[in-house]
Amino acid sequence: MKGIRQLAEHLNISIGTVSRALNGKPDVNQETRRRVLAAAEELGYVANQSGRSLRQGETKVIGLMIESSKETVENADNFFLGVTSGLQSVFARHKLDLLMLPCPSDEDPHEYLKRMVARRIVDAMIISDTQRVDRRIDFLSRAKIPFVALGRSLSASNFPWIDLDFEGVADHAVERLIALGHRRIAITAPSSEANLGYLFIDSYRRALERHDIAFDPSLVIRVRSSEQGGYQAAHELLLLEERPTAVILIYELMAIGLYRRLMESGVMPGRDLAVIGFRDAPRARFLQPSLSCFRISLYDLGVALGRMLLANMPAYRDFYPGGERNIIWPLELMPGESDAFDVGAMV
Amino acid sequence: MKGIRQLAEHLNISIGTVSRALNGKPDVNQETRRRVLAAAEELGYVANQSGRSLRQGETKVIGLMIESSKETVENADNFFLGVTSGLQSVFARHKLDLLMLPCPSDEDPHEYLKRMVARRIVDAMIISDTQRVDRRIDFLSRAKIPFVALGRSLSASNFPWIDLDFEGVADHAVERLIALGHRRIAITAPSSEANLGYLFIDSYRRALERHDIAFDPSLVIRVRSSEQGGYQAAHELLLLEERPTAVILIYELMAIGLYRRLMESGVMPGRDLAVIGFRDAPRARFLQPSLSCFRISLYDLGVALGRMLLANMPAYRDFYPGGERNIIWPLELMPGESDAFDVGAMV
DNA sequence: CCTACAGTCGTAAACGTTTACGGAGTGCGT
């Protein structure tokens, strides 16, 4: 089966009618449409997307750009897959498909994006891992490609994005720990300066100062957000002259390494040191002791992302009226055993 | 910037020459080519992929189909991202790009694949998670779409695939445990009957019988390959009338749940029960006690996959002569603490 | 009988490329 032309010949019908029949256009006879659909099914014909999108100027495909830096590969979890399922549930309603574009680690994400967009393989884009200044945002804005970003950026003032509520998490975590009697609370921060992790620290600092606890820079531990990073963080933590009684992790996977290093020194998490994590709970729950963790509903996040994107596409705008242009995504605390003790009884 | 036509007008050159200049064809003047490239850069022109691939019948894009079943999302790790980087390193040499096609969990993978292939958005396909009988394999073969599979299948006798060495791992694990004095060895198996996990069990059984140990079906624990599954496995294990002294996990993530459940009952992994895992080591190393685990080099696996695929594509065949059509991918044991004791001293 | 109209369908142009083909110009040897 080559193309619509062969299908038309096989049916002794004009090519235009076949196209109309397949695309559900009104001006075609019931019987004719039936025959066309049957023949297409039988011969396994489906329209060539190149021809179609050349003519119509759209591809019905949405791209989700993900980056495969060493950091990302190390930390890989179900984040993108979870979001993906939410996205697809929205897109499916409009017969849109989702494609993941993994940017090679040795290529500039901006160049990669340009190449992919230029190919017109997607109608719109979801970018993730936005940096403090991110050229992709200006590029997409100028090129008038509909997009949403998963992550804030300072690059442009007004573009659609959803970001996790770093600040709320840090704030909530500090408040909780203080309520449990902690005064000396450590926190981990991303080692790279590029992204917006500093919001996490800022919020942590403000929460402390609200309770008249001085901010101590030595309690901010900059390590990679991985198991290794967690191990490293615990190591540095144990070296501090005045050891903190609690630590807030920016990524829950770090807990595995952290636990290990602590136990190597006979320090028991959840008894000698309170630990509280961030980003995802399922894995955390199976640690021993289980990790108190702020949890994201990945599916819902995907749904929100999808809606926000479609609200920015002329063809679908009407389906999603009045949505916000930016969302700070809330997280929910799942209490575990890792911080369930009163520090007052300790010292 | 609309198309090549505008670019040509802007330069007062014919559209054909512009195309030739951009594509590095020989019959174009040095100076002309320079001007064209400069103008293209300046005006930000890049060829529309729809038009191009319509004309040439190829897209320079390779698709990697991944499935987002509940199981996959739960177990998400760095497997695909790791493989991806290896793939891209091969593809980059030929200016090919990689696209990930996430099949929605509520859609039949076969239908999804057909739709994507029909769109001619990719030139070739890598499929994963192959089932015991997998219609995608017949479809791709018949449609003459170059492809490789990540995983064996019984569907067709002769198609290119790479699969992990289940059998070698089970064999090696049993041998190792027996050498340490274990006689009663449990093993986990995938709960779904669909894929080829039974090879794992078969090999386990053969290794046991080689040492005159009778195969005991009650030692084969069918649970999901997740943290939850690990928890469940430990639970069932503890209920056995005659408790095994070792257990082999088919997926290393299970260890987290398994450890937890064991510790809840005061059973210490690595002292009261030997544990040995499969698939990936980095995470396993940070458990406490660290998990003995068979490790995969994901990057190398990706490279091998990419090469095998290109060897099956006419345009690239010559670059990769004489490769094998099937590979059983070996895994390497990374010894940890979880099985580093002699059971002889125990009982 | 003429006209209007609804229901179908065929025709052909357009989308943006690449590329086979041939033509114009130049330089060279005879």
Added chain:
DNA sequence: ACGCACTCCGTAAACGTTTACGACTGTAGG
């Protein structure tokens, strides 16, 4: 002066669709 080879470039067809337009029926209303 002529033929020839070579370099460079323009023309136009082709890829597979979709869709605006008009043509052809048959029917109903005047």
